[in-house]
Amino acid sequence: MYLSRLTVADFRSYRWADLELTPGSTVLLGANGVGKTNLVEAIGYLGSHQSHRVSQDAQLVRFGQDRARIAGRVHRGPRSVALELEILPGRSNRVAINRGAPVRAREGLGILRTVVFAPEDLGLVTQDPGGRRRFLDQLMVQLRPALGEAAADYERVLRQRNALLKSARRAHRWGAEEETTLEVWDEHLCTAGARLLHGRLHVLRLLAHPLREDYAALTNGSKTASYAYDSTVPLARGTHTEAPPVEELAADMRTALRAQREEERARALTLVGPHRDELTLFLGPAPARGYASHGETWSLALALRLAAYDVLAADDPDPHGRPVLILDDVFAELDSARRARLAGLVGRAEQVIVTGAAVEDIPDALTGHRVLIRQDAEGSEAVTAAAAPVEGDIREPRHGGEADA
Ligand SMILES: Nc1ncnc2c1ncn2[C@@H]1O[C@H](COP(=O)(O)OP(=O)(O)OP(=O)(O)O)[C@@H](O)[C@H]1O
Ligand SMILES: [Mg+2]
Numbered sequence: 001m002y003l004s005r006l007t008v009a010d011f012r013s014y015r016w017a018d019l020e021l022t023p024g025s026t027v028l029l030g031a032n033g034v035g036k037t038n039l040v041e042a043i044g045y046l047g048s049h050q051s052h053r054v055s056q057d058a059q060l061v062r063f064g065q066d067r068a069r070i071a072g073r074v075h076r077g078p079r080s081v082a083l084e085l086e087i088l089p090g091r092s093n094r095v096a097i098n099r100g101a102p103v104r105a106r107e108g109l110g111i112l113r114t115v116v117f118a119p120e121d122l123g124l125v126t127q128d129p130g131g132r133r134r135f136l137d138q139l140m141v142q143l144r145p146a147l148g149e150a151a152a153d154y155e156r157v158l159r160q161r162n163a164l165l166k167s168a169r170r171a172h173r174w175g176a177e178e179e180t181t182l183e184v185w186d187e188h189l190c191t192a193g194a195r196l197l198h199g200r201l202h203v204l205r206l207l208a209h210p211l212r213e214d215y216a217a218l219t220n221g222s223k224t225a226s227y228a229y230d231s232t233v234p235l236a237r238g239t240h241t242e243a244p245p246v247e248e249l250a251a252d253m254r255t256a257l258r259a260q261r262e263e264e265r266a267r268a269l270t271l272v273g274p275h276r277d278e279l280t281l282f283l284g285p286a287p288a289r290g291y292a293s294h295g296e297t298w299s300l301a302l303a304l305r306l307a308a309y310d311v312l313a314a315d316d317p318d319p320h321g322r323p324v325l326i327l328d329d330v331f332a333e334l335d336s337a338r339r340a341r342l343a344g345l346v347g348r349a350e351q352v353i354v355t356g357a358a359v360e361d362i363p364d365a366l367t368g369h370r371v372l373i374r375q376d377a378e379g380s381e382a383v384t385a386a387a388a389p390v391e392g393d394i395r396e397p398r399h400g401g402e403a404d405a
Contacts, residue, residue, distance in 0.1 A: 001076045001113065001320055002351035003043065009069040010062040011087075012038035013380040023075075025352040025366040028382070029359055030373035035380025036355040039373070040116065040326045043353065046070045046085055047112035047324075048142070049093055049105060053120060058089040062379065074112045077320035083111055110145055113312060113323035117305040117330060124304055125281060125288050125297045132279040133200075139207075139308045140199040143315055147199045154192035158270055161185040165268040174265060186257055193273045194250035197233060200274060201243035203311070204229055210310035215283075215303035218341050223284040223296070225303055232256065232276045298333050306345060313348065325349035332361040339363050 002023040008014050013035045028036045037053070041060075044052050051060060061068040071084040085108060086094040095108035123131045141148040164185065168178050208226070215225035233253045235244065243249075256272045257264075264271050281288040281300060288300055313322045325346055331339050331354065343363035346352045356362050359370070372383040 001074060001322060001324060003072045003112065003324060004075055004080070005071075005073040006039070006043060006046075007069075007071045008039070008042045010065040011042050011068040011070060012060060012062060013375060014038060014382075015062065015379045017380070017382045019371060019382050021351070021353070022369055023351050024368060025346070025354065026369040026371060027359070027362055027367050028353065028355040028371050028373055029357070030375075031357055034373045034375040035382075036373050037118070037328050038380060039382065040118075040328050040353060040355060042070045043072070043112075043324065043326060044114050044116040045087075046072050046083060047109075047114040048138075049085070049109060050138075052116045052118050056089070057087050057093075060087055061089060072112065075320075077318065081111055083108060106145070106148070109148075110142075113142065113321070114326055115305055115309040115312065115323045116326040116328065117302055118326075118328040119330075119333075121301040121305060122297055124301050125292060127289075129278045132281070133274070133277065135304065135308070136200045136203050136279065137196070139311060140196075140203045142312060143203065144199060147195065150192050150195040150199070154189070154196050154274070157185055157188040157192060158273070158275060161189060161270050162268070165264060165270070169265065169268040186254065189270070189273060190250040190253045190257070193233075193253050194246045196274045197231065197249050197253070197277075198243045198246045200277075201229070201235075204279075205242070206311045206314070207304075207307050210307035211303055214306040214310070214345070215300060217345055218299045218303055218306075218338060219296075220337075225288075225300055226282045228280045228282070230278045230280065231274070232272045233274075295333075295335065295338070298330070299338065302330065302342070309348070320350065322348070322350055324351045324353065327352065327354045329355055329357075331356055331363070332358070 003021050006017075006019045006021060008017050017039070019039070028039055030036050041051055041053060044050070045060065051057075054060070066088070068087040069085065070087070071082070074081045074083055082098050084096040084099075088094065093105040094102045095105050096102050097108060097111070124135055137151055141151065161182070164178065164181055168174050204227070211225050211227070215223075233249065233256050235252070253272060260271045270276075283292055283296055283300065288297065292300060309323060309325060316322070327342075327346070330342070334342060339361075340363060343365045346366070352366065354362060354366055359367060374381055374383065
């Protein structure tokens with residue numbers, strides 16, 4: 001798939017920007033801080049309703065404004081969809097499809113599929129397991145949007161269960177009432193947790209092969225990328241085989257929770273479940289975290305995103321269903337051999353959008369279509385402006401000096 005038009009209003013540093021995009025590769029070029037990442041963040045957000053940089057929507061809205069808008073035309077083979085999104089921090093997003101009446105936000109998910117690689121992804125390799133769990137869950141939800149609900153249910157029940165453990169510890173009280181309430185939370189926790197764990201194990205099984213292949217293709221192939229998933233729920237079978245049925249996982253989780261009951265009450269924390277599971281990445285025999293070189297860390301983080309790309313592409317047999325691939329600020333960090341290898345690998349996408357500060361850093365094969373980004377006192381501006389107004393309600397053109405705020 002590809003995006004032919006992107007319009008943003010009051011998004012980050014942009015008062016207004018309107019870009020025409022084409023299939024193939026596009027480079028967003030400009031000095032540090034001019035607004036390159038802001039644009040690719042908008043594209044990612046339009047597809048997933050999530051930013052790759054922040055978890056709070058407030059930062060996405062231009063300073064002093066109360067809402068941001070993003071619109072785009074998404075093409076999938078001969079069909080195209082006009083997608084519009086309004087970000088209202090603290091409230092749910094408003095989404096419109098093909099200029100229709102607003103629909104529930106989640107109906108807008110999945111129309112535009114993107115895979116974003118950004119420098120923040122180094123944290124997938126170097127930091128604690130939270131980021132790796134989020135990576136797995138994100139991919140899981142992109143594959144099976146219904147699991148987004150299981151993940152949200154799980155988070156909610158977990159908070160409530162921890163609150164119960166804490167208040168009981170504070171009150172030095174654990175009676176029949178607390179026991180009954182905990183049993184109720186446990187039931188919900190195991191139901192949602194088992195679905196989540198099942199989804200993760202499924203995604204992990206799909207990732208193993210592309211991760212190994214993509215890491216080998218990016219590097220000289222001297223080390224093999226692999227992973228181990230250590231679950232707090234004892235798993236009868238390994239993670240490279242088909243995931244056990246959800247009911248089996250729920251029963252295993254219940255047993256593990258019972259075994260930890262005393263410890264959980266003492267620490268007032270839920271110690272069993274997918275929120276405590278660890279994904280360890282390996283290069284050869286050594287864990288990547290704490291051992292990998294800087295360049296290896298970049299390559300491994302990139303290979304994780306490319307592997308996620310492959311999993312999504314394999315999930316959709318339509319070649320026009322492949323996600324838009326976004327590579328933010330990656331080329332400057334790679335040596336020339338890795339740059340060339342990466343340029344060869346991105347051909348799998350119908351549309352690739354890359355950002356960089358210097359055109360020399362970007363392989364020639366990717367520099368066909370360039371968009372120059374600059375910033376003045378009023379905010380960021382993308383220089384290839386489109387001739388006609390975009391469809392939808394984002395209409396007002398950008399006027400040089402006068403701010404409408
Ligand atoms: N909500 C916001 N309102 C206004 N400006 C914002 C907002 N959020 C970020 N900015 C501004 O956007 C600019 C950063 O843009 P961006 O991250 O896209 O830069 P970049 O071109 O990717 O730079 P680099 O090459 O350093 O990665 C900063 O000047 C920042 O102050
Ligand atoms: Mg940037």
